[in-house]
Amino acid sequence: MNKWTLIILGLVFLSHVCAYKILVAFPYPGRSHSILGEGYVRHLLEAGHEVTYVTAHAYKKPHPNLRQVVVASVIDKFEFAQSLDFKKMLTKEADFKDMFAMYEIMAVIANRSLTHENVQKFLMDPNEKFDLVIAEWLYHHLYAGFAAIFNCPYIWSSSMEPHPVVLDLIDEVGNPAYFPDHMSPVSPPLTFTERVSELWYLIYLYRVLWFVRDMEEKAFRDSFGPAAAKRGITLPTLYDLKYNSSMMLANSHYSLGDPQRLPASYAAIGGYHIEDEIPPLPKDLQKIMDSATDGVILFSMGSMMRSETLPIEIQRELLDVFSKLKQTVIWKFDGSLENVPKNVHMVKWAPQPSILAHPNAKIFVTHGGLLSTTETIHYGVPIIGIPLFADQFLNVKRAIVKVLPWKYREKVKELSFIYHHRETKPGKTLVHWVEHVIETNGAPHLRSPALHVPVYQKLYLDLLALIVLGLLVVKRIFKRLFSSKNENKKKGEYKKNKKN
Structure with a gap:
């Protein structure tokens, strides 16, 4: 093979390698959500694409194809994290079931990120162009505005298992008779009371969405209006824009929840945030893990809930219980404790x-x-759940139902096999659909026809109205007929009586 052949083959190869410009919008200040954003960044960079990442937590692995728009200052004003206090939750001072408050808080947090000077400077640059936007949905729809400014398709990213409100963005809500909301601590099959409760909760959610609509629309105009004006763009309403995504990529998988009927525009990529190569443990933790002949129990309440807010008496009771175990305990604890048992190791970050x-x-x-539940299934480790808010109740209930006490480890290994037994790894699936949407100009072929069908047609209310109208007409006709016959009968009797 001569050098000219090699050059030609090289040019052919390069002509089929496309580096797209992709905007990943994950500016929510919560650390766990940044982990999900970093998962997109990592996979897209590995696939050779140029990525701009809007985030509150800067990605710590520099890359020539990565540019970051960092809004770190919003972390200091993160009121929601401050409300994640065990004492407030135990005393019911913090109510995470109030969805009016949840949607309002999340919209305020998002608006704070979007009006940040770094984001506004980025939006106001007329030279910025993108092939695709990946926008996180988290109880608001504001990040869809990036797609309107840059005039490109966008993909919704959902951090949870499928639930009615997110599916409504790409298709329609699931039937509440067997499709519970992510906030509900129930799973199918549902009792009569649970079915009624789920229907009522769905109605309640749509009331919430209706009441926050104007507030969200105002935040959308405040955040993206100046950039739209500079570019000569007429912003659509957020209500219309939020239904204009190409598809949804979701951190879900049927091994982690219940199987559901899902539209073609929904792709499950649960576990995509987990790296193929396991990062090495710090030397001190590696030594602890290696020397724990009876095994290790990891105790962590996540990246947002601060363990030091546990009442001190509960902290001491937990330590007392842990001291009686033969296993080694690694407790992610943000503060410090005295008189810690020898088998318990406190770490600020696990x-x-x-x-x-x-x-x-x-x-x-x-x-x-x-x-966390995804990682336990990924690595085949049983869990003991202490849910606090949001989807955690349903996640834990699913895990407990599926992992029977007498077959704990065997069952979790079975679920782990189901989780891993896929056509492709979740990261590959992620990249495939991102490239597919770009290369098909927004993937209009994936859009569900349900998006264009009004509610009254979905529920056949027009048919019902026609049937009711028809019955009323028939009733009136029969009434007239019988009335006419009765009149004729009465006239006949009158004439007969008159002759007599």
């Missing part, structure tokens, strides 16, 4: 995947966040 991947990891005591 590299969760690396600990769970170790063969000596036996049990994970967790709050039940979807990242």
